Amino acid sequence: MPERVHEREPEGGAGAGQEHGGLLRAFGLAEVYNPSMVPTLRPGDQLVVRYGAVVRPGDVVVLRHPFRQDLLIVKRAVQRRDGGWWVQGDNPFVENDSREFGVVPDELVIARAWVRVRPPRGIQRSVAGVLAWAVSAVRPVRAARSFSRRLRAR
Structure with a gap:
């Protein structure tokens, strides 16, 4: 079952705060539905997210699924690679992440x-x-x- 996040986008869509300069519109809410980020996040958790924020290795991010771009997912950005981000869930038993779909292009984060x-x-x-x-x-x-670090050591 793919990870799913329900996003409440700011007025004007994702990243609207960057285009219109509105601080409040740079933030949004997302709800976690599936267990791929357990123990860090559990189904039912709400996330306050920042659109267009700089991503660093280790950050938890909301992204569009590379194969189903209407589906939003939450993962950890593990490392920068050619073409985008390698992302993984914190739950080792759920593999709906870059191990399944590869590197995620920057524009999908x-x-x-x-x-x-x-x-x-x-x-x-x-x-x-x-x-x-x-x-x-x-x-x-x-x-x-x-x-x-643990992921890179494997």
């Missing part, structure tokens, strides 16, 4: 994940419950340098 928001499980009935959820649920999505 549309956004870099900035913050992950994990939805609450059940109703939070206390301030302490809401605070506990907020501390564990809202995390920056940072480059996993150790992950990319």
Whole structure:
């Protein structure tokens, strides 16, 4: 089953913030549906993404699937290669990534994940419950340098 992300594009489409200079339109939301990025991301997680951001090895990115460009997927940009990015999921049991479809051209990488928001499980009935959820649920999505080094060492 291919990884799928539901993207809520800013007004004017992907990258609209770059064209119109609007800071808010440079950011968007994406929802993760499948487990290819477990344990970093789980189905149901929301991502705050930045359109047109510089991508570095280890960044989590939203991209168009090379064979089905209407399908958005989320992967880790592992390394720069001739013609684009080698991307992989963090879940070693799911191979719907560059191991299957090869290098992804730069123009198909549309956004870099900035913050992950994990939805609450059940109703939070206390301030302490809401605070506990907020501390564990809202995390920056940072480059996993150790992950990319580990992949190159294989």
